[in-house]
Amino acid sequence: MSRAEVLTDQILERIKGQDVRVKREEILKRMKLLIEEFKVPESEAVRTITSYLVREYGVSREELMERESPLVRISEITKPNQWVSLKAKVVQLWDSNSPNVSQVGLIGDETGIIKFVIWTRAEMPEVQEGRSYLFKNVVTDSFQGRMQVNVNRTSKIVEIDEDIELPPREIQVVGAIISFQQNSGLIKRCGECGRVLIKGVCQVHGKVEGYDDLRIKAVLDDGESVYEIILNEGNIAGLTGIDLQKALEIAKENLDRNAVLNELRNRLLGRYFRVKGLRGGRYLLVEEIEHHKPSVSEFDHILEALA
Amino acid sequence: MIRRREVAKRVFAYELVRSTYQIEDESQPKYVLTPTGERANRIFSVAVLLDKEEIGADTNFWRLRLADPTGTFFATVGRFQPEALEVIGEINVPELIALVGKIRVFEGTSRKLVSIRPEMISAVDLSVRDYWVLETAKRTLERIKIMEERGNEDAELAWRVYNPDLEEYREMVRKAVTTVKEDVEVMERFEEEEEEIDFTGFELEEEEFDLTDLLEE
């Protein structure tokens, strides 16, 4: 059986219970046209035909979705172009640097952590860090060799009452902060959505006043792996004594908001830290961070090994 | 396509300046192979900046001489490393610094030379140096073990290219660890004493209070 036939039968299977009189040949013809002639990705082809059936034959979209995308765990996501649903907690939101992306970050369940992208054209309500949701009918995708899930127009995001547990695999890394990434230091966030403003502009709400915040996006390197970490105001204050208030004073004294970034660079770059947190791909979600110093006993261990 | 960020490897100066073999294959970025079989594109080091010299007047191109407990090495900073350049402009030598940089191998007059192109430079305190020595010692001993077992392709290649005397590299580690350990011992003792002083201070305060009472009488 050809792929077109397989996919056609899958669609037929999904609408079986519904009282729909559509011929297999009709679906197959469209499927062949889309994937064999126009080389449309399979998931897009299925979606297009499904929409056609909803429109022309009164197929219930709700019912279709239920069957279309099985509820899976994050660890089961291994192949691109699968329609799935999952219950997960938003563990970290990042800045999106594309107007096409509404929100991007990491979600997790007890089996793992995965990157998610909510496309702007999906017109979804915004998700919040720390809250759990049912992500219905999302598409798996592979980007730079790593899996992610995409939320698009046919997806649905519903907040749920459960508190989804994250994987118990907390790791501890001692490494040096070797680089700060863009938009670190004293930043401004949009009052409406919390996104970081780039030159005073929120990518969704345009030019806004915004409020001040302190954060660092950094690269931690332990000689074996690199991790991207984000330090919030609490982490930064704990390490340097510079909280938001102090940062604003530094900016005011120097008539330059960048003075804060320079000060943080001087205090943190090239130093060693012990970081405890959850690992999701190359991201390490900081739960605790502290300065790390060696003890004499560690030196003795090495000398013993050399003896 | 965004490439995966290269890990900054830990290599002592003694080994670094002997790492003259560039791995010739299609892979990008380019790697050098160290005598104990490390494949490195970038390093992280904590060293004393002994000297900085501007090459030509107002070129803003600097040659740096650095030392860790095992030896010295060179680095060059120019306008393509703006962050490192800014720090170098302001720093006074000698100063202890942490640096991350790419390894470059070039032909000298009589032999191949190794130099670092720093991307990040930051003045740090001794405890950073101490941990770096410890970490670099551990990594080096791990590599020596793999060399002994001929445990991977890079180890095999290092044997063919350098045929290193591993005892020489063990000695390098021993030297670095021993030197720094003394400093760490002094620091730990100093910190213990500080704690004791705090405690004494607290007692004194109480005595002072008693004294005031006495004076009032």
Ligand SMILES: [Zn+2]
């Ligand atoms: Zn906004």
